[in-house]
Amino acid sequence: MPDLIVKTPKAPYYAVIFTSVRTSNDNFYALMSAEMEAEVIKQHGFLGFESARNEIGITVSYWKDLASIRRWRENAKHQIAQQNGREIWYKEYCVRICKVERDYTG
Amino acid sequence: MPDLIVKTPKAPYYAVIFTSVRTSNDNFYALMSAEMEAEVIKQHGFLGFESARNEIGITVSYWKDLASIRRWRENAKHQIAQQNGREIWYKEYCVRICKVERDYTG
Numbered sequence: 001m002p003d004l005i006v007k008t009p010k011a012p013y014y015a016v017i018f019t020s021v022r023t024s025n026d027n028f029y030a031l032m033s034a035e036m037e038a039e040v041i042k043q044h045g046f047l048g049f050e051s052a053r054n055e056i057g058i059t060v061s062y063w064k065d066l067a068s069i070r071r072w073r074e075n076a077k078h079q080i081a082q083q084n085g086r087e088i089w090y091k092e093y094c095v096r097i098c099k100v101e102r103d104y105t106g
Numbered sequence: 107m108p109d110l111i112v113k114t115p116k117a118p119y120y121a122v123i124f125t126s127v128r129t130s131n132d133n134f135y136a137l138m139s140a141e142m143e144a145e146v147i148k149q150h151g152f153l154g155f156e157s158a159r160n161e162i163g164i165t166v167s168y169w170k171d172l173a174s175i176r177r178w179r180e181n182a183k184h185q186i187a188q189q190n191g192r193e194i195w196y197k198e199y200c201v202r203i204c205k206v207e208r209d210y211t212g
Contacts, residue, residue, distance in 0.1 A: 004162040052158035056110040094211045098204035105200045
């Protein structure tokens with residue numbers, strides 16, 4: 001099992017905070033999630049992700065740079081998932097692109 | 107009930123991503139969480155927070171600027187919570203201070 005908390009490199013690096021509220025419409029959501037996970041780990045510049053869901057879902061993915069984030073956003077399989085997300089799975093969502101300026105662990 | 111997804115202002119603003127893995131030691135954890143929530147919403151520059159926990163817990167708090175984040179880190183009640191967190195509640199954690207450069211919602 002991978003580490004739950006991602007071992008990111010020395011800052012600066014980038015984070016994409018994706019927060020969402022699900023609809024009750026499942027429609028292969030788990031399958032899409034698994035496929036996106038298999039796809040994202042192959043992306044250049046991808047550093048890892050952390051995810052949890054209760055009433056709200058929060059997935060934070062970490063990236064080397066903004067160019068890697070842009071490429072992933074434009075990835076063909078991911079584009080289909082994003083469209084299904086907007087139309088079927090998510091009642092509401094927010095994507096925030098962030099520069100991680102510093103961090104500390106304990 | 108407040109919005110689950112925080113209505114943040116136009117970027118840039120700041121995010122603190124706190125990811126943690128809990129110990130099995132409860133010791134008033136829920137009480138501390140409720141107290142910290144009551145305290146943080148009073149802080150100058152605080153914009154809101156989003157939180158979810160399964161195997162990993164992710165809490166993202168949003169702030170107007172770095173000075174507000176520093177003041178909250180140094181807040182006396184929060185200092186006690188942080189110490190208990192390190193010693194009792196968290197097996198592992200990571201705090202990442204981020205500048206939100208852009209965002210979009212759907």
